[in-house]
Amino acid sequence: MKKLFAEFFGTFWLVFGGCGSALFASQIAPSANGQMGILLIGVSLAFGLTVLTMAYAVGPISGGHFNPAVSFGLMAGGRFPVRELVPYIIAQCLGAIAAAGALYIILHGSGSIDFSAPGAFATNFYDAPVYFEKSYSMGAAFLTEFLLTAFFLIIIMGTTDRHSNGKFAGIAIGLALTLIHLISIPITNTSVNPARSLSQAIFVQGNALSQLWLFWAAPILGGISGGLIYKFLLQKEHEISESV
Numbered sequence: 001m002k003k004l005f006a007e008f009f010g011t012f013w014l015v016f017g018g019c020g021s022a023l024f025a026s027q028i029a030p031s032a033n034g035q036m037g038i039l040l041i042g043v044s045l046a047f048g049l050t051v052l053t054m055a056y057a058v059g060p061i062s063g064g065h066f067n068p069a070v071s072f073g074l075m076a077g078g079r080f081p082v083r084e085l086v087p088y089i090i091a092q093c094l095g096a097i098a099a100a101g102a103l104y105i106i107l108h109g110s111g112s113i114d115f116s117a118p119g120a121f122a123t124n125f126y127d128a129p130v131y132f133e134k135s136y137s138m139g140a141a142f143l144t145e146f147l148l149t150a151f152f153l154i155i156i157m158g159t160t161d162r163h164s165n166g167k168f169a170g171i172a173i174g175l176a177l178t179l180i181h182l183i184s185i186p187i188t189n190t191s192v193n194p195a196r197s198l199s200q201a202i203f204v205q206g207n208a209l210s211q212l213w214l215f216w217a218a219p220i221l222g223g224i225s226g227g228l229i230y231k232f233l234l235q236k237e238h239e240i241s242e243s244v
Helices: 003-025 039-057 068-077 082-108 140-159 165-189 194-204 206-211 214-234 237-243
Strands: none
Touching: 003 039, 003 082, 003 194, 003 237, 039 165, 068 194, 068 214, 082 165, 082 194, 082 237, 140 165, 165 194, 194 214
């Protein structure tokens, strides 16, 4: 149960900190002194910092997944038992939904909420010109989410390898998630995490919910691919035999 609580609180912090920064701080209107808010770079750092901080806070308890795609990828890579997969995913989704609920209550306190536009409430999207008047197709969104999650798993497995310096794993993983958001916020609002996508879509409904399948399928398939790539192409042979 301690592992599941760790995953719950870790995923809560990821959604509350990452999506919260996008909702409350990223698009502050320009003021007389030129204040512009944290914008894309700030939101990307916020997501990375949530994972970095929780990796050190509760990572030693649960392994610090905070993401169903990571759990699937670590299972495929031989680092995580199949029997714990479903409980972890449930805990992650509940933590994400609880965080989204807290964000909804806070946002509701500011007045009326408009969820009609794509990307509202930090939801994920495709085929919508949300940023820079550019729209990316379903195929482009799928490939983006797949590749970024695959590399995320390679980084996670590499930095937590028994031959790596594990003390710095949380920093590398947090910076990797920051880079992932810098790349893909304009494309999909960045998922690479089905629990994070689910939590926001539940409150927005509409297109966010109908497009949710992609932000489960692509990250999970990417995570599994990244886990398998590291296990069979990058991991040392004696470690493969030990993990089988």
